[in-house]
Amino acid sequence: NAGVTQTPKFRILKIGQSMTLQCTQDMNHNYMYWYRQDPGMGLKLIYYSVGAGITDKGEVPNGYNVSRSTTEDFPLRLELAAPSQTSVYFCASSYEGGLAGAKNIQYFGAGTRLSVL
Amino acid sequence: DQQVKQNSPSLSVQEGRISILNCDYTNSMFDYFLWYKKYPAEGPTFLISISSIKDKNEDGRFTVFLNKSAKHLSLHIVPSQPGDSAVYFCAARNTGTASKLTFGTGTRLQVTL
Numbered sequence: 038n039a040g041v042t043q044t045p046k047f048r049i050l051k052i053g054q055s056m057t058l059q060c061t062q063d064m065n066h067n068y069m070y071w072y073r074q075d076p077g078m079g080l081k082l083i084y085y086s087v088g089a090g091i092t093d094k095g096e097v098p099n100g101y102n103v104s105r106s107t108t109e110d111f112p113l114r115l116e117l118a119a120p121s122q123t124s125v126y127f128c129a130s131s132y133e134g135g136l137a138g139a140k141n142i143q144y145f146g147a148g149t150r151l152s153v154l
Numbered sequence: 155d156q157q158v159k160q161n162s163p164s165l166s167v168q169e170g171r172i173s174i175l176n177c178d179y180t181n182s183m184f185d186y187f188l189w190y191k192k193y194p195a196e197g198p199t200f201l202i203s204i205s206s207i208k209d210k211n212e213d214g215r216f217t218v219f220l221n222k223s224a225k226h227l228s229l230h231i232v233p234s235q236p237g238d239s240a241v242y243f244c245a246a247r248n249t250g251t252a253s254k255l256t257f258g259t260g261t262r263l264q265v266t267l
Contacts, residue, residue: 041197068253079158079243079257080198095254127197133253142188143255145197 039063043128043146050118050153058113058149060128068131069111070095070143071103073124080127086111087133118153125150157181158246160258167265173231175261177244180225184246188255189218189229192241201242202229234265 044059062069067088072080072095082095086105100122102114111130115122129143159178167173177187185206190198204211204218204227211218217230231238244258 070254072257077163077259079259080255081257082254085254129197131253142200142203145190145199147195147197 041128041130041144041146043126043149045149046147047150048152050115050151052118052120052153054118055114055116056118056151058115058126058128058151060111060113060146061109062111062128062130062144063109064130064132064144065108066130066132066144067108068133068143069105070129070131071101071111071113072127072129073097073122074127074148075124083113083126115151120153123151123153156259157184158244158256158258160242160244160261162261163259164262164264167234167263169236169265169267170233173229173234173238173263173265175229175231175242175244175263177227177229177258178225179227179246181246181248181256182225183248184256186247187218187220187227188245188247189216190243190245190257192243192260198243231263234263236265236267239263239265 041062070085071083074080081097084103086092092103126149128146131143188203189201191201192198202216220227241260241262243260245255
């Protein structure tokens with residue numbers, strides 16, 4: 038059981054380039070999330086999805102886009118990379134609904150370390 | 155506006171002793187609290203949680219205490235082991251916000267021999 042898989046693990050971009058961070062989960066979770074973590078800071082929510090075809094903005098969505106065409110995949114797109122987007126990006130998933138008490142335990146991928154130079 | 159605060163960036167504890175990690179929050183709508191543990195180059199992993207209707211939850215060496223009136227929670231690790239050395243994040247869920255979590259900035263715990 039792989040859980041949440043993120044690719045790539047590392048990437049260096051030039052200013053203005055674009056890229057897609059991939060995230061896939063094999064736990065049949067309905068909710069998925071993208072966070073970024075800057076040095077010395079907590080995780081900040083970029084975008085989240087409550088199911089295939091449904092996405093919404095989090096706390097820091099500017100400069101990013103997402104899509105959710107399947108339950109398993111939740112890619113994050115950077116269109117015009119800027120130095121301020123240098124960060125570690127984490128994807129997470131959780132199952133919401135069903136048994137009482139199964140409350141929002143999010144499972145995280147290993148992260149993508151992105152540098153924009 | 156930091157709604158979840160971990161005021162101690164780091165903590166050093168001897169092996170076998172108790173580790174106490176603290177977390178304060180400001181939003182009275184938070185109804186569920188979680189602790190995550192993170193090793194370098196890995197994603198956070200869930201450790202323990204507590205609902206706002208309880209004041210204590212225990213799982214093996216880990217106990218979380220919640221003081222709602224003080225808007226404070228703490229994680230106790232007894233006894234501390236070298237493998238517990240990691241960054242610990244406190245997180246809180248806001249009622250009715252699609253299960254989004256707000257994270258603290260983390261506390262780096264080092265357990266020394």
